Amino acid sequence: MHIVDRRLNPGGKSLVNRQRFLRRARAYVQKAVRDSLKDRSIRQLDKESEISIGRDAIYEPTFHRAGKGGNRERVLPGNHDYLEGDRIKRPEGGEGAGADAGTGEGNDDFQFVLSREEFLDLFLDDLELPDLAKRRLIGGEVDGIRRAGYSTAGSPSNLSVSRTMQKAMGRRMALRRPSGAEVQRIEEEMATIEALDPLRPEDADRLKRLREDHAHLVRRRNLIAYIDPVDLRYRRFEAMPRPVAQAVMFCLMDVSGSMSEHMKDLAKRFFALLHLFLSRCYEHVEVVFIHHTDRAAEVDEQTFFYSTVTGGTLVSSALDKLIEVAADRYRPDNWNIYVAQASDGDNMMQDNARVISLMQDHILPMAQYVAYLEVGRDKFPEAATTQSMTTLWQAYAPVAEAHRHFVMRKVAHRQEIYPVFRELFQRRGLGERAPS
């Protein structure tokens, strides 16, 4: 009998099969992944997740008998009070007599778990950041060291023994350092001659020559060191600055009384998607939450989404705040700046001019991308789109005309969030202008 320990064998033998399965079901999985956004809370978005797809895509048909029809006999255990000849109502759905009852087949959806990477891959497939390459920056932070050959000086712990020995050997050969064997041979010969009792004259001569040779060799050996300080080689490492792409995302939201929970939820979903997307593209993403009524404040996430503040609506206050924070902490030459603003479109009419000028003269020049999301009421999505334009929409419309990295969309239902997001970030051909 043998016992073989297979635990150390590489796992993941099924990985190839799993990938093939995903490739085969790709179209369906992708649709399921996108649909899953509808009923998933934001927090779970980039977790591992279970998805279900229709069985058709990956069905393996076989010849088998139908579950219904014909005459069937079956034996069952656990009779309580049936007697021969009793009649039982046929249960609906073919169970009871169905040959394949309990096999779990049928038209249920096929469920399985996608890993986080697989999920994100499918979810954000063929999206891209606008102008991502333009401002990839070298950050101050050094992200590691790499091997950079050998040096003649260094700390003992970095001593490269093999390289040092190699050098030493080369030097010894070049300088013809006598080997130990050579010296030993001469010593042995001297010993044999010395052992002769009556020393013949020619032996004495020979012994003398040998002694001279020996002294010469020993002196050479002493002069030419086995390992010399010039042989020492150290492994050299050098710090390598890596380009660090960092981005900051400003989330702006109107939290005045006119914003309902539903609207905030829509906004939150959009922000979450943007964050997810940015964190995949940049190594480091910071988020700044600014909410405003007629005054703006930088707040934490919890307050941002869940606090209620009463007051009027002054969009420019939020823009002012944004510019202030950016100037303070996120200088545009070090950061990629993304701005996402969500609002129901309310604004004081007289504020519009200032909003336009702030947006055009200050924010747009420093930002990579600005997205304005106008959230409507769930109840009357139709009304929301056909309604006369809101104040803010009127203000922004000409800005969007003029700047390709400013985009605006209306959203009334959470199902529309993802399509809108996709539309905004769809991979485009070079030189093509973003439809706005």
Added chain:
Amino acid sequence: MDLRAETPLFTGSDWDFALVNRIYEAIEPIAVDEMKLNVYPNQLEIISSEQMLDAYSSVGMPLFYKHWSFGKQFVTNEMLYRKGLRGLAYELVINSNPCISYIMQENSATMQALVIAHAAFGHNHFFKNNYLFRQWTDADGILDYLEFAKRYITLCEERHGQLAVERVLDAAHALMNQGVHRYPRVRPRDLRREAEREAERQAYRESIYDDLWRTVPIGAKAATIARDERLAVLGLPQENILYFLEKSGPQLAAWQREILRIVRLIAQYFYPQRQTKAMNEGAATYVHYRIMTMLHERGQITNGAFLEFLQSHTGVVYQPTYDSGHFGSFNPYALGFGIMTDVERICMDPTQEDREWFGDIAGSGDPLEVLKDIWANYRDESFISQFLSPRLIRQWRLFKILDQENDSEIRVDAIHNERGYRRIRRTLAQEYDIGQQEPDIQVVDVDLAGDRLLMLEHVVLNGVLLDEGDTTMVLQNLANLWGYEVALSEVDAENRNELRSHQAQPQPEWMR
């Protein structure tokens, strides 16, 4: 003899290799010397739960070719396991020589003893002795053959593209159940030689290839041959559809035929397992129950360990009743183990009824001899139809229902009484008869003179037709492999009336 003479093999639940070795050495003499089991040499392999999931998804084999359907299996198992809906089997055993048993590192020491008794001796003895396995499978060559199959399919993927190979495999898998020789006794196949044979054929084809043949003008069309002659030449009727395609499919390339062959040989390898589920599990469960009990009687395992074993054992042989809400079908462990312990009782302590029903074994006094004969010479269907006793029918309160198409209600046809025993036993045995459960589909004719229409026939038993949706899909695959139109007619077994027919045309893009 002092039954408590020995000290326990282990006390806690931890185990190490030395302990597994000691357990094996304690079990081996019981199994081989006392129970006289005849087994292949054993090889135990310790694997992690993750590796068990891997093994699950390639039908339990240590190596297998790549196909998306195994990935599908894997994701299903993984999800069920992670959600805690399904535990993993404690062991997996492969019918090979040496017999490989996978045991999981998560098992406790008691469970390791249990699975060694169950797999390394129970299943192992069954594999080596049951006539179906001896007749149909080649335990010596299977691993080599799988290795060859894997290599061959990878090679095909490199040469012809993954997609082309996948299409052939999909189609072949759909017909896998129709890729088995059921009736003729095949000569034992030397799977080891399969690889060499293929290489030889390839070399021969290359050596005789001559481009000139392409230019030879084709002569006048041969006269139509008589039907009998045609059928004889093509070997029709043929129930092994994959075999027929491999030998006679007009459109298939050599590598496609070889893939069909691989799928069909593997199907053939698993064919006995499908016919002996209850017996195989029953035998293994009976063996482990006996061995564990003996170990306990001799004091080699502690009371605590024995209770742990009993808990696991009773879970395995639990049979829910039809109205319990989770009844799917009979639990093969419960059915097999139940009948085998009952045979033991009949041998040792028969009642008058047993003497009437089982005159030849009642009171024989040597249940192991009887059981070993059963394990060697029966399959599920014959096993149940001979050894399900009236006592068990009463104990399980079995009843038989009759569901007729032209009746609005289901009728209780037999219950556990004198009139019902034999009818219940016959019906239950039929449920385990693969010939009754699987549709009888055969290739009956090919229209060689015309448009090469391939004709198949399904002989309908009891008016149960084929599942419409699946049949259309499988037929489409069959048409793609055949390359011409395919027609399947469903014919009533009694009066030969055609009940329904299906057709499929090959998809032109399939061969690309």
